[in-house]
Amino acid sequence: MKTKLALAVLLCLLVLVDGAWSDDVSPTSEIDELKARISDLEQKLEKLQEQQATTQGSEPSAETGSRYLALPDISLIVQAKGKATSDKLDPAKQKIQLTEAELGIQGYVYPNVRADAFFAGSPAEHQPFQIHEAYLTYLGVAKGLNFTVGQKFVPFDRVNQLHNHSWLYARQPLVLTNFVAHESLAGQGALLSYLIPTRSNVFAQFDLGVWANGTEGEESDYPPNIQVGPGASLTDRFETARVWIGIPTGENGELEIGGSRAGGKSEQDPDTGLTNYVHLKGLDVTYRWFGQKNSRLLLRGEYLWRKGTTDSNAATAKGYYLFANYRFSRYFDVGLLYDWSQFPQDVSQKETAISVILTRQFSEQYYLRLHATRGSRPNATSYSEIWLHWCWGVGPHTHKLE
Amino acid sequence: MRQFGRVLSSVLILSAVAITGVAPTAGAIKVVAATPELADITKQIGGDKVSVYSIAKPNQDYHMIEPKPSDVARIAKADLVVRIGMDLDLWLDALINASGNRNVRRGGPGYVDTSVSITKLEVPKESVTGASGDIHVFGNPHYFYDPENSKFIARNILQGLARISPDDKSAFQKNYDRFVDEIDRLMEHWRKKLAPYKNRPVVTYHASAIYFLRRFDLENFGQIEPKPGIPPSASHVSSLIRRMKEHRVQAVVVESIYPKRFPELISRETGAKYVVVPYSVGSLGTKSYIDLIDMWVDKFTEALR
Numbered sequence: 001m002k003t004k005l006a007l008a009v010l011l012c013l014l015v016l017v018d019g020a021w022s023d024d025v026s027p028t029s030e031i032d033e034l035k036a037r038i039s040d041l042e043q044k045l046e047k048l049q050e051q052q053a054t055t056q057g058s059e060p061s062a063e064t065g066s067r068y069l070a071l072p073d074i075s076l077i078v079q080a081k082g083k084a085t086s087d088k089l090d091p092a093k094q095k096i097q098l099t100e101a102e103l104g105i106q107g108y109v110y111p112n113v114r115a116d117a118f119f120a121g122s123p124a125e126h127q128p129f130q131i132h133e134a135y136l137t138y139l140g141v142a143k144g145l146n147f148t149v150g151q152k153f154v155p156f157d158r159v160n161q162l163h164n165h166s167w168l169y170a171r172q173p174l175v176l177t178n179f180v181a182h183e184s185l186a187g188q189g190a191l192l193s194y195l196i197p198t199r200s201n202v203f204a205q206f207d208l209g210v211w212a213n214g215t216e217g218e219e220s221d222y223p224p225n226i227q228v229g230p231g232a233s234l235t236d237r238f239e240t241a242r243v244w245i246g247i248p249t250g251e252n253g254e255l256e257i258g259g260s261r262a263g264g265k266s267e268q269d270p271d272t273g274l275t276n277y278v279h280l281k282g283l284d285v286t287y288r289w290f291g292q293k294n295s296r297l298l299l300r301g302e303y304l305w306r307k308g309t310t311d312s313n314a315a316t317a318k319g320y321y322l323f324a325n326y327r328f329s330r331y332f333d334v335g336l337l338y339d340w341s342q343f344p345q346d347v348s349q350k351e352t353a354i355s356v357i358l359t360r361q362f363s364e365q366y367y368l369r370l371h372a373t374r375g376s377r378p379n380a381t382s383y384s385e386i387w388l389h390w391c392w393g394v395g396p397h398t399h400k401l402e
Numbered sequence: 403m404r405q406f407g408r409v410l411s412s413v414l415i416l417s418a419v420a421i422t423g424v425a426p427t428a429g430a431i432k433v434v435a436a437t438p439e440l441a442d443i444t445k446q447i448g449g450d451k452v453s454v455y456s457i458a459k460p461n462q463d464y465h466m467i468e469p470k471p472s473d474v475a476r477i478a479k480a481d482l483v484v485r486i487g488m489d490l491d492l493w494l495d496a497l498i499n500a501s502g503n504r505n506v507r508r509g510g511p512g513y514v515d516t517s518v519s520i521t522k523l524e525v526p527k528e529s530v531t532g533a534s535g536d537i538h539v540f541g542n543p544h545y546f547y548d549p550e551n552s553k554f555i556a557r558n559i560l561q562g563l564a565r566i567s568p569d570d571k572s573a574f575q576k577n578y579d580r581f582v583d584e585i586d587r588l589m590e591h592w593r594k595k596l597a598p599y600k601n602r603p604v605v606t607y608h609a610s611a612i613y614f615l616r617r618f619d620l621e622n623f624g625q626i627e628p629k630p631g632i633p634p635s636a637s638h639v640s641s642l643i644r645r646m647k648e649h650r651v652q653a654v655v656v657e658s659i660y661p662k663r664f665p666e667l668i669s670r671e672t673g674a675k676y677v678v679v680p681y682s683v684g685s686l687g688t689k690s691y692i693d694l695i696d697m698w699v700d701k702f703t704e705a706l707r
Contacts, residue, residue: 112507139504246472401496
């Protein structure tokens with residue numbers, strides 16, 4: 001027993017001595033060894049992180065169009081409007097109606113190829129769900145060049161491509177309704193969007209589109225007793241061109257200038273046998289200034305000219321609107337809109353209106369808007385209208401640069 | 403029609419003047435960052451080899467950025483785009499798509515998502531609906547307020563810059579090492595400053611301080627917003643005041659972009675100290691990311707003292 005104990009003590013001593021020896025003689029080599037191991041680990045970490053960085057494209061996000069289940073982004077945006085008006089003949093008077101429901105399905109079908117489709121229906125207008133837009137966008141076909149094919153709201157004027165839930169008012173400026181479309185001018189065809197290279201940080205984009213079967217979106221919710229312009233009447237083939245320039249004015253401001261043109265023809269009128277050849281031109285100026293804590297000032301003006309061969313003795317109709325909007329917090333913005341528009345079917349007649357608009361933004365997907373208008377129409381007394389506009393949505397919904 | 407011709411000519415002349423303006427710094431790697439924080443960290447790593455532009459400006463809510471057309475022009479020319487990710491800067495996607503610059507698209511060599519490798523907090527475990535407020539499906543995206551996370555951010559940027567300019571990798575690496583050393587050195591100081599207040603409860607306006615609170619062992623008692631992005635309601639504020647009184651919460655810390663009305667009311671009713679912290683680099687006089695965190699630590703200390 002004693003011998004075993006002595007041996008064990010001896011062994012322990014040997015081990016300790018060995019350890020002490022090694023501690024004494026090799027700290028440098030051990031440090032070197034550890035450094036080498038750290039370096040190895042760092043290299044491995046770097047490789048793994050590089051792999052991770054290159055596979056970022058597979059990370060699910062709303063932009064990639066797939067959450068965890070490879071589903072496209074699906075969204076529904078609904079709008080209801082209540083209208084009080086002094087026009088006794090207005091059938092929408094003192095009614096709250098479901099004016100539109102829009103279903104969006106968006107995603108990628110191939111690397112750099114994005115698909116967007118929007119279906120909309122209007123129970124208030126007795127319109128069933130139909131395709132508003134369905135198009136494919138080839139992103140970066142060449143440096144600065146995107147190509148789109150399908151049916152879409154055409155790039156004409158500053159706001160035609162905006163969906164009505166993105167508007168900053170409950171009803172659009174009158175000149176756009178009278179000259180362009182009751183909601184947005186849409187066409188089936190192809191569009192080239194080219195970002196013109198500039199030396200400074202000026203944005204310059206040129207859009208060129210060829211279209212057919214021009215539709216004018218949702219039918220007007222204006223009552224039949226109210227005179228409304230015919231829209232663009234480009235129901236057959238037409239072309240659009242637009243130059244859009246954005247010039248930064250200091251750190252927080254931006255001036256945008258745009259010029260648009262659309263030309264084409266309507267389908268032959270079955271009654272008169274006539275085809276209307278229409279030319280539309282527009283000039284728009286927008287200034288935006290961004291302040292602290294979500295404040296933003298927007299000033300916008302658009303002037304439009306419309307000439308149709310069968311309209312008002314082929315005279316050119318003119319119209320414009322001026323719009324100011326101030327967002328003073330993330331929850332509220334207030335706007336002022338002034339309208340002046342001739343009627344293409346009779347340029348001797350015009351209508352004007354002034355509106356005050358207040359919007360309460362409850363969340364990114366829900367707002368409530370009050371839009372009050374005082375206006376005058378041809379052959380009628382002045383009118384007053386108040387719109388109460390609810391807009392709400394569910395699901396991820398994105399649009400191009402607006 | 404002649405009128406239109408005249409107007410169009412003016413537009414073209416104006417465009418020509420604008421288009422032939424001054425060229426940016428020649429030769430530098432052009433970086434577009436989503437926010438001032440990412441812009442500053444990119445400058446730290448890239449040094450004089452980069453020119454950096456931030457789309458969001460100081461004190462603008464990152465959830466609500468309204469992109470401008472000139473941002474598209476900058477991205478079209480950019481070698482590198484640096485984003486927060488986690489769906490906070492979704493507005494950046496429209497800009498990247500419009501720019502037609504394939505290099506900076508997701509998965510391209512010039513694309514950096516700084517949230518890669520970050521340990522994400524508050525990742526929803528249940529279905530996310532509008533009833534949850536403006537919840538981000540990939541978790542709380544305000545990770546950049548944790549100085550330890552700035553090292554991951556810097557590393558992601560370092561890798562992006564090295565992909566774009568491999569010849570400058572060693573210079574970027576040196577800057578990165580210096581940045582990390584500086585953060586490590588300051589972390590000791592920051593930890594010491596906040597150590598006396600370990601586990602003390604704090605109320606904030608929005609859930610943007612979650613990562614910061616966790617890093618410095620402070621308790622997230624609650625938010626003035628009832629749910630992320632939802633404005634405070636009277637019932638929520640009165641309930642918060644009652645709970646704060648019960649638990650003797652003494653600190654209300656509000657990011658500089660939010661309204662003062664409710665924090666002031668809560669402070670008055672509870673006796674809690676109310677301080678404002680900078681929302682972004684450039685807010686309240688901060689000039690760098692380190693300045694930003696430094697002021698956060700100072701302000702939290704002031705509120706908890």
